[in-house]
Amino acid sequence: MSRKKETYRVVIVGGGFGGLNAARNLNDKNIGVTIIDRQNHHLFQPLLYQVAMGALSPADIASPLRYILRKRKNTKVIMGEVRDFDPENKKVFFDNGEIAYDALVVAAGSTHHYFGNDDWGVRAPGLKTIEDAVIIRSRVLRAFEAAERERDPEAIKSALTFVIVGGGPTGVELAGALREIAADTLKGDFRHVKTEESRIILVEGTGRMLPTYPERLSTRTEDRLRRIGVETRTGCLVTGMSETEVVIRCGADEEVVPARNVIWAAGVKASPLGARLAEVTGAEIDRAGRLVVNNDLTLPGYPDIFVIGDMALCRDDRGEPLPGLAAVARQQGLYIARALKKRVRGKDYKPFRYLDLGSMATIGKAAAVVNFGWLKLAGYIAWLIWLFVHLMYVVEFENRLLVLFQWAWSYVTGNRSARLITDYSKWHVDK
Amino acid sequence: MSRKKETYRVVIVGGGFGGLNAARNLNDKNIGVTIIDRQNHHLFQPLLYQVAMGALSPADIASPLRYILRKRKNTKVIMGEVRDFDPENKKVFFDNGEIAYDALVVAAGSTHHYFGNDDWGVRAPGLKTIEDAVIIRSRVLRAFEAAERERDPEAIKSALTFVIVGGGPTGVELAGALREIAADTLKGDFRHVKTEESRIILVEGTGRMLPTYPERLSTRTEDRLRRIGVETRTGCLVTGMSETEVVIRCGADEEVVPARNVIWAAGVKASPLGARLAEVTGAEIDRAGRLVVNNDLTLPGYPDIFVIGDMALCRDDRGEPLPGLAAVARQQGLYIARALKKRVRGKDYKPFRYLDLGSMATIGKAAAVVNFGWLKLAGYIAWLIWLFVHLMYVVEFENRLLVLFQWAWSYVTGNRSARLITDYSKWHVDK
Numbered sequence: 001m002s003r004k005k006e007t008y009r010v011v012i013v014g015g016g017f018g019g020l021n022a023a024r025n026l027n028d029k030n031i032g033v034t035i036i037d038r039q040n041h042h043l044f045q046p047l048l049y050q051v052a053m054g055a056l057s058p059a060d061i062a063s064p065l066r067y068i069l070r071k072r073k074n075t076k077v078i079m080g081e082v083r084d085f086d087p088e089n090k091k092v093f094f095d096n097g098e099i100a101y102d103a104l105v106v107a108a109g110s111t112h113h114y115f116g117n118d119d120w121g122v123r124a125p126g127l128k129t130i131e132d133a134v135i136i137r138s139r140v141l142r143a144f145e146a147a148e149r150e151r152d153p154e155a156i157k158s159a160l161t162f163v164i165v166g167g168g169p170t171g172v173e174l175a176g177a178l179r180e181i182a183a184d185t186l187k188g189d190f191r192h193v194k195t196e197e198s199r200i201i202l203v204e205g206t207g208r209m210l211p212t213y214p215e216r217l218s219t220r221t222e223d224r225l226r227r228i229g230v231e232t233r234t235g236c237l238v239t240g241m242s243e244t245e246v247v248i249r250c251g252a253d254e255e256v257v258p259a260r261n262v263i264w265a266a267g268v269k270a271s272p273l274g275a276r277l278a279e280v281t282g283a284e285i286d287r288a289g290r291l292v293v294n295n296d297l298t299l300p301g302y303p304d305i306f307v308i309g310d311m312a313l314c315r316d317d318r319g320e321p322l323p324g325l326a327a328v329a330r331q332q333g334l335y336i337a338r339a340l341k342k343r344v345r346g347k348d349y350k351p352f353r354y355l356d357l358g359s360m361a362t363i364g365k366a367a368a369v370v371n372f373g374w375l376k377l378a379g380y381i382a383w384l385i386w387l388f389v390h391l392m393y394v395v396e397f398e399n400r401l402l403v404l405f406q407w408a409w410s411y412v413t414g415n416r417s418a419r420l421i422t423d424y425s426k427w428h429v430d431k
Numbered sequence: 432m433s434r435k436k437e438t439y440r441v442v443i444v445g446g447g448f449g450g451l452n453a454a455r456n457l458n459d460k461n462i463g464v465t466i467i468d469r470q471n472h473h474l475f476q477p478l479l480y481q482v483a484m485g486a487l488s489p490a491d492i493a494s495p496l497r498y499i500l501r502k503r504k505n506t507k508v509i510m511g512e513v514r515d516f517d518p519e520n521k522k523v524f525f526d527n528g529e530i531a532y533d534a535l536v537v538a539a540g541s542t543h544h545y546f547g548n549d550d551w552g553v554r555a556p557g558l559k560t561i562e563d564a565v566i567i568r569s570r571v572l573r574a575f576e577a578a579e580r581e582r583d584p585e586a587i588k589s590a591l592t593f594v595i596v597g598g599g600p601t602g603v604e605l606a607g608a609l610r611e612i613a614a615d616t617l618k619g620d621f622r623h624v625k626t627e628e629s630r631i632i633l634v635e636g637t638g639r640m641l642p643t644y645p646e647r648l649s650t651r652t653e654d655r656l657r658r659i660g661v662e663t664r665t666g667c668l669v670t671g672m673s674e675t676e677v678v679i680r681c682g683a684d685e686e687v688v689p690a691r692n693v694i695w696a697a698g699v700k701a702s703p704l705g706a707r708l709a710e711v712t713g714a715e716i717d718r719a720g721r722l723v724v725n726n727d728l729t730l731p732g733y734p735d736i737f738v739i740g741d742m743a744l745c746r747d748d749r750g751e752p753l754p755g756l757a758a759v760a761r762q763q764g765l766y767i768a769r770a771l772k773k774r775v776r777g778k779d780y781k782p783f784r785y786l787d788l789g790s791m792a793t794i795g796k797a798a799a800v801v802n803f804g805w806l807k808l809a810g811y812i813a814w815l816i817w818l819f820v821h822l823m824y825v826v827e828f829e830n831r832l833l834v835l836f837q838w839a840w841s842y843v844t845g846n847r848s849a850r851l852i853t854d855y856s857k858w859h860v861d862k
Contacts, residue, residue: 059850066621079576079580096580130851130853131855131858141495149527188501188502189495189497189501191508417494418490419490419498420561422565424855427562
């Protein structure tokens with residue numbers, strides 16, 4: 001790639017919240033930015049469960065990276081899959097080429113973690129990409145279709161039993177939304193099946209749902225889930241699954257639940273690029289595959305390599321690792337952009353500090369929990385706050401209006417318009 | 432399936448325009464309707480090219496059949512793939528069961544026709560389903576991404592050359608929309624590639640584009656296409672294709688065009704279910720796989736089997752076969768519903784007559800051709816008519832509002848929001 005001599009070259013790997021926010025804030029004509037992602041779009045992941053549950057279309061919450069960055073003339077977007085790093089020669093290798101950097105920002109995010117049971121992936125899809133969401137949507141809707149055709153009561157029961165593994169925000173949101181579909185949205189669409197009799201079982205390994213939230217909010221969440229009809233199992237693990245059954249172990253008890261549907265929301269691990277980067281830099285890596293970073297988010301010994309978001313193990317003032325939240329990645333992206341702009345001017349900059357803006361999750365229709373530290377809420381007001389915050393953050397104005405319009409409509413009518421079953425098993429491998 | 436003794440059982444195969452309109456109009460409590468489709472949704476096909484070109488999301492133009500028919504308590508929807516017919520015992524067999532009928536309506540539509548070159552299917556996808564549209568969208572967008580990474584001028588040119596085979600309404604609409612994307616929408620998104628230099632070649636075998644339209648409108652269409660930058664080749668056939676090239680033969684001349692992208696809009700043939708039905712009923716079948724029907728749309732010798740839409744060879748007063756249009760299928764569906772309602776009451780009914788409401792197609796942005804017989808128009812006014820008619824026909828009110836909103840937005844901003852590249856090559860085969 002040609003470049004002017006004076007340009008400081010920043011290469012960003014990953015167009016999620018961290019990488020995109022770094023790119024957006026690197027508005028400095030002395031800096032040339034290249035952002036590489038294997039997808040062509042930035043995805044607003046906090047709403048991905050709504051795609052999986054047929055309430056939103058993929059395009060409502062995803063925008064092409066090129067389009068978002070089209071006015072940044074110092075910024076290039078490459079659609080490609082990064083394969084390797086050469087920190088000595090300051091190069092990144094991707095599937096269709098290589099690129100040199102003066103500073104590298106690695107923000108490739110995380111992937112599903114099956115804790116050694118990777119063969120569960122096919123049976124129990126997780127929720128990270130548009131493709132994942134479309135797969136889950138098709139599976140869930142197909143389960144109701146299968147139940148409608150079935151005559152054997154046991155088979156119907158198994159088709160209508162959904163096990164969601166993991167009681168963090170994603171699991172809670174999926175369980176609530178799934179219950180809403182079964183009890184509300186689909187009611188009246190079927191002639192044989194009573195969709196409201198579907199079983200939705202939410203399994204959490206620790207002692208309470210939303211374990212990172214204050215205990216009071218966990219209790220409120222569990223109450224609410226049970227009230228809308230979700231079965232909650234805390235202190236329980238999924239220890240096995242077959243085509244038709246799921247094994248749930250609670251303490252010494254083991255239960256075999258006839259269930260054809262499993263969704264995985266139990267854990268994430270850093271992108272495998274983290275392990276590769278650790279190999280070539282000697283950086284320390286934790287069990288979740290995260291790289292231990294300095295307080296300026298660089299790798300020890302490599303002041304030109306930053307790691308942020310779900311890939312970074314970054315501790316707060318109390319020594320606790322920062323959680324894998326959009327807000328963390330976004331603040332780290334902004335920090336790096338500012339740090340690099342100072343660096344090219346030869347100025348100093350301070351260490352990164354995370355400003356905890358709180359966290360929130362929905363629990364079915366018109367209810368949420370919100371934890372701002374100074375404000376802890378559960379219920380309808382919390383849901384309004386959730387709605388407001390999420391609308392404000394949906395990246396593009398255009399999408400925001402569409403999402404708002406669509407939400408308002410489905411709230412009033414109870415309808416979910418994107419209930420499409422698609423089948424891409426004959427997808428041709430693209431050149 | 433249990434049934435009350437007195438119920439007259441109508442089984443409809445296919446939930447397209449014909450089958451759905453039959454079901455919707457069979458509102459008679461003495462009639463029990465079952466509609467079987469392998470998809471869970473009805474698709475508004477006339478706008479499918481807009482999904483393929485990233486202007487609309489799949490859910491904007493598709494609705495679950497169950498949802499559309501949820502208030503018809505005499506109607507059941509089965510998601511299943513019909514495999515066979517037993518006209519003597521009046522039964523239909525599908526992948527997960529069988530069903531008995533008193534009257535059968537076969538409306539399974541059509542599929543791509545590669546005229547003996549079925550191996551072209553992978554290379555040159557056609558446009559019939561949501562899945563097709565998503566494949567074409569990903570391919571087209573991926574072509575621009577590939578060109579952006581490429582440095583070899585020849586390879587760039589080939590990546591940016593799109594051959595559309597077939598100059599009927601679908602081909603013309605695709606060519607116009609693709610030109611709009613290349614010249615307009617994507618402009619400014621890329622740093623290396625000049626997307627407006629893309630070549631779009633529309634190849635038509637007969638002497639003019641839109642051969643079923645009046646000649647004057649064909650001329651206007653070709654003028655308009657050329658003016659916006661589409662290369663038109665009439666009287667030409669695609670006779671071969673490889674990974675990187677397409678062979679176009681015009682008369683005695685053969686040209687090898689370096690082009691990595693081909694879209695197939697050249698022809699359709701009736702669903703293979705037509706051939707199976709012909710086998711078991713001895714019905715006559717034409718080269719496009721259509722079944723010759725009586726003037727009441729039944730198969731000769733089988734007054735209880737109706738065939739409609741793209742699967743039927745039905746002639747108008749002048750002996751011309753009716754075209755494969757939504758309007759034809761829709762009118763035939765309505766006709767059958769009325770005929771069956773009369774039949775269960777022992778009343779007579781008249782033969783089917785097609786009321787030609789005209790046809791229309793868009794040519795890029797804000798231009799269309801309209802042929803109402805008494806009114807033949809090309810240009811902006813025609814486009815407004817096209818817009819109005821299509822909005823009126825989008826099945827559901829909800830979708831209509833969303834589509835209108837989205838169109839208005841993209842018309843004002845020139846943006847197309849659904850420009851997502853997805854990759855379903857790892858799609859798990861569903862149980």
